Amino acid sequence: MDTQVLIVGAGPTGLTLAVDLARRGVDFRLVDRARGPSTASRGEELPPRAIEVLHDLGVVLADGRSCVRLRGHDGGGGPAGWDMDEDCRPTPYASTVIIPGFRVEQGLRDRLGELGGRVEYGVAVTDYDQDGQGVTAVVGGEPTRAAYLVGCDGARSYVREHLGVGFAGGTREDQRLVVGGGRDRQRIGRSDIVAWGAARMPCYRATVRMVDRYRVGRVFLAGDAAHVHSPAGGSGMDTGIQDAYNLGWKLGAVLTGAGGELLDTYQAERLPIASWPPAVSNGQDPRAHRPGQRDDGTSRPGPDYRGGPLAGVGERAGDHAPDAxxxxxxxxxxxxxxxxxxxxxxxxxxxxxxxxxxxxxxxxxxxxxxxxxxxxxxxxxxxxxxxxxxxxxxxxxxxxxxxxxxxxxxxxxxxxx
Known part of the structure; x- marks a missing residue:
């Protein structure tokens, strides 16, 4: 093998996976067809769970602004609001942080460099196929052999398209707006709503798409390559980071002797979790039908893997471990x-x-x-x-x-x- 894991795409998801593999001593290549790091802010909200992951990985982030509330409709045409972090209190980080996505990526790249890794920019994967022992890919025009390939290459993922995995969904008709400070009425086209400070982001229509499989053989999908939805609430970057965090330790374990069936649990655990933010993007109250909700309607602290293939002994097995x-x-x-x-x-x-x-x-x-x-x-x-x-x-x-x-x-x- 030329490398153990080939990661395609160096956004937050691919970088998180690379950092996790690097600290485990797993050999990998991280490539991105772009000529250099992105300077665009495709998302600015980093929820507590994602902050917890980055802290564990040793990533240092620039200071951000805390606390996010969403405004929507209560189902009867009236306004409604909720705190995106209301179910995340048992974590050591109590609030979502507002920080540009490119700063998150910079922090991840810096940590990757400390661990001896790097991003190969301007290097595209143009073909690949797989067999029972590995994946053969054309990387930057040269054949490369890897034990596993992970597509973290965004909503227009070449890895996903070549794999033939469907990407069902579409674009909502209603317009949305992410606001900060400063008054702006005209851009949302409503005279009965006052929005403050929308200078950094225009109105947009949320695209909502999901794959039906996270894995085909030795090829995996993660982040926007597997699911896209509204940027509101930071669920896109958060879910991608959590995808990588879930997959990283399992790849590391299998590559050092654990049974290959462990990798089947990646899809079993992450697909239900990733389906929740798109449901919210389609207009559902984020507190409803969230993974981790009990039958009596009360909520556990955030999405969990109860009842999944790795849930073990005890009533709380599969829950996120709360701080105490x-x-x-x-x-x-x-x-x-x-x-x-x-x-x-x-x-x-x-x-x-x-x-x-x-x-x-x-x-x-x-x-x-x-x-x-x-x-x-x-x-x-x-x-x-x-x-x-x-x-x-x-x-x-x-x-x-x-x-x-x-x-x-x-x-x-x-x-x-």
Whole structure:
């Protein structure tokens, strides 16, 4: 193989995947047909989950402005508003940040450079085919062999079109506007609505499209190559970053010995999540039909993978691991979010030294911590009492919540081999 993973497209999704693979020691090439980095701001909202991912990857971003509210209609013609972050409070980042997309890309490129990686600009993929052992692609006019190919090349993705995957959807007729500060009535064509400061972005019609498959053999789709929708709320950049974060650890695991079936879980987990923002773009209330909503209508904190192929033991298995203050055994203050940073699986034992040692002996590469729930925050966030083990995946989701270390080991054996 010339490389293990060929990534096509160096926007936020492709860069996130490259950084994640680089910190895992996976060999990759990241190519983009553009002659250089984009200076356009295709999106300016970075939600808490995406900020959490970038922080874990070691990406440093320029300061942005916090807090986003959306305005729409309540179904009866009247105005309605909601906080895009109302379901994201258990994360260490409480608010969406307004920051131009090109600055996010710059932060990712800087981090990639620190890890020894780079973007090959002005290099196009013009053909590829695959077999049972890998993908052969024409990259910059030269044949290249890779174990896997990931198309992160945007809404007009060559990788997707060549793969023959459908991209159903269309463009909505109603016009939308993203506003900041300053008064502007005329641009939205309504005399009964006052918009403030639309100088940075014109009116637009939201394009809403989705693939029906994220994977065909050894070729994967991520980001706008798989789903496009309104830029409002930052869901496009966020969903693409989360796609890459989900796929990165699975590629790394399979390339170091895990079973190839682990890669099937990428589509199973991400396709339902990615279908939510397009539904919102089509006019649905974002609080309705969101992945992670209970049958009784109450919401868990954000989309989750409950009931998915990697959900393990415990009622909360598959949930995003919430943040919670705690303490180390010596009394040092700590936070769950800080203990989880890094590319490995993490087991956190709540006053469970022996159980943590049992897991560490079976899987030495798993990071392990023992904590004390001195103020009850872990019990409130996880429903976990003393003696409980929290197994957290590299992408921040719970694999298991159980007092039995044998169940944790069995989960790791099943997922990683």
């Amino acid at each position: 203050p705690c303490a180390l055994p010596d009394g040092t203050p700590a936070r769950i979010s800080d203990l989880l940073r890094g590319p490995e699986f993490t087991v956190v034992g709540v006053e469970a030294d022996d159980a943590v040692a049992y897991v560490r002996d079976a899987h030495p590469y798993v990071r392990a911590h023992t904590v004390v729930d001195d103020e009850g925050h872990i019990a409130a966030a996880y429903g976990a009492s003393a003696g409980t083990l929290l197994l957290v995946r590299p992408d921040g989701y719970l694999g298991a919540v159980t007092p039995d270390p044998a169940e944790v080991v069995a989960y790791l054996d099943r997922v990683l081999g």
